[in-house]
Amino acid sequence: MFTSAIAYADDLVLLAPSQHAMRHMLMVCEAYAGDYDMLFNASKSKCVVCGPLHSSTQSCRLHTSPQFYISGNCIEVVDSWPHLGHIICKNSDDILDILKRRSSFIAQANDVICTFGKLHCDKNETV
DSSP states (O other), X not given: OOOOEEEETTEEEEOOSSHHHHHHHHHHHHHHHHHTTOOOOXXXXXXXXXXXXXXXXXXXXXXXXXXXXXXTEEEEEOSEEEETTEEEETTOOOXXXXXXXXXXXXXXXXXHHHHHTTOOOXXXXXX
């Protein structure tokens, strides 16, 4: 089963197997927005073009970034972008997300150490 749209609150992710399919989906979004007096903001939208996981030839890779438009404005193409707390990368690699989570864990561990590091832990001591 192919899921082409994932929505959470006011966040919407469009997934398409081709540029043509993505352009069609964007046209559907524009029609929906017109019907319900809404406007999609291209400046808050990003496009991450993901390639094959294991490409043995360079011919599979795009030489130029495709251009997509919403509400008449161009959507910026980026190599990676955070979405709902996770970093999505064009090469389908999780390393940036893992590094972000590791840094967050280290910061939280340091906060705990700074807060409780000078406390004495004598099991015979009563409070």
